[in-house]
Amino acid sequence: MKKLLVILLVFFLFTGCGASEYMLEFNSNGGSLVEEQLVENGSKATKPVDPTKEGYNFQYWESNNKKYDFNSNVKENLILEAKWEAVSIKTYKVKFNNDGSIKEEEVTEGSSIPEPSIPNKNGHIFLGWYEKEQSEPYNFEKIVNSDIELEAKYQKKDVASSSSQHEETIFVTNLELKLEKEEIERKETTKLDVIIEPRNATDKTLKFSTSNAKIATVDQNGVIKGLKEGEVTITVSTEDSSNIKEKIILNVRKKIDGKADNDIQDD
Template identity: 30%
Template sequence: MKAKYVKQGLGLLRLIILVLLVGILSACKQDEKEIELSFIKTSYEIYVNEEVEVLLRLKNVKKKDIVFESENPDIATFENGVLKGVSVGKTTISIMIKNKLNTRKYIYVDVIERVDEEYSITYYLDGGKNHPNNPTKYTKEQLPITFYEPTKEHYIFDGWYVNASFTSEKVTQLKTGNDGNIRLYAKWVPATYQINYHVLENARHQNKTSYTIFDLPFNLTSASLSGYIFKGWYLDQEYTNSIDTIDISIVGIRDVYGKFEKAYNITYHLNEGTLPNDAIKIFSKSDLGLKLPIPTKDGYTFLGWYDNPNFTGEAIDTIEEEQDLVLFAKWSGGNQEYPITYNLNKGTLPEDAITKYKENETITLPIPTKEGATFGGWFLDAQLKTYKISEISNGTAGNITLYACWLYEVIFEIEGNDIKEMVIENDKVTKPEDPQKEGHTFDRWVIIVNDVEVEFNFNSPITSNVRIIAKFIENVGNN
């Protein structure tokens, strides 16, 4: 019985060992079948600098056990599952499981230059000039792109729009993500130009102070200033470059200078003659040297202009001085009779005083009288300031009105010394400087009215002869 059990035990052991060997061999065979290294793609076309993840199929293999090698690293590299293009060309990447040559596999790589899709940008400038930095095409990789402002003479840029009616929003840049061809329309508004008019104080004019090209051309109207003649507009302060119209050739000027010259009047006493329609009546400095007009009178010959009604001195034919002129026309050839009117201012004419004269005669005027007054002459003006005459000269024509000038004697009495002055009736006498007297202080000027000293009022008109006396006050402490 014992031997039988031993034999049975050895048989069982053999069976167990056999089973184990079969299992081991089966396991080894099974391991070799389960190891796997493969690719989803075996060839790649990539761009320079592009990185692409290579998807591997691994079974029972760890990534750290993967060995890779680029045939030409200058063209493409492979690292940690990422394929990267370096330069244009073709190469091969080999991949295998470490120490297992029979697992080597290959990836074929073609590296190409990136050619991005280009889109056009078309600009509609409406006569403007585009900025040189604005591109005419773009790729998506170049975005964003900021647009620069174009220019157009006499206009201000008001934005880029994507439609010609300018109803879209303004476009300042192409943002990331934009694609497609672009049309941009430039919107313009007319530039407004300012003009500064440099004129004398209180001068007036009605010219435009601002304008656009749509206002062109326009004429500059004259400025005015009382007592002056406007001589034109100029582009410079020296008045050398005159201007009367703003047109396209001088758009943008900012300053215009008005030239003024002091005005002088010409008063013509025509003696029944007639001036030409274009006769100068106001002149200024720049008119010096101009010829005076020649009047006409039927049946008469013009003998010249004179600066006095007596026609004394030389005849005047040109404007020579910067001052007002009063001119009298002298004629010959007539024998017409004209009346003389005397304004005597309460005086009396001699009984034989003439009341008419003829053009071809020279008449000496009469001397009137007035109690208490001295005759100061005949004047042609009621103010008794100018045009004093003593005769009506040959060549004078027309009705004449004469005004008698009366003078009164004003005596300033200063300590027995008299200073005499003749004053025109109704004029005021000028107050003299305060007189001096040793040891005294001047007090006032007085007149005697009804034996009473009355202080004289220098603002009152002179209507009679008058004696004005200086009064002094003795200084205290001079005795």
């Protein structure tokens, strides 16, 4: 009888005095931090918010190389490992054809092509990079969504008919922008002054443009008028084939008196 009591006591010590709580740890394997959980014996763990990791998609949590089931009861301490899948990054090929010399680059989907330096060709003026069958130079701010080939176009320099005198075209090398006011109110105007270098450039014609005509307009004299609250980028570019371009940011704010401009309607 005594022997039976001893056996029952030992059984009780090993089965009835188990841990009341277990620790569940999350190893995100280079991803964002996930807090550990203290789970009651026999209870279910709470599935945490999926971690994040640059260049990867989260798949699931696994234990002992198997997907962990958060509907299962926790009966021991566990360390769960994050399972990741690498994100496939799509790229596009960009070919620069400079008078038969081909240079290739790759750009990722959703990005734009970095504008290369201006190439040189003896006796010619560089006009810009062009897509096939396009009459306007390529816009390097455009998002790329396919392979593309750009060709450098040139114009032969004019040679003076007089043998005694030859006038060389002097191109713009730099534009310096200066706003009278970096912030204006709606309906208010400001002037964008431009310093052209060198000062003896042959063609000083400039083109002014705005990134959002609903926020502010700009005329070809550099006069900017605020229309709507927000931030706008004003771009100034040359017209002499030097492809010099500079940008400046202007803020348009509400009128200080807080009164609405009823005659300006937002689209």
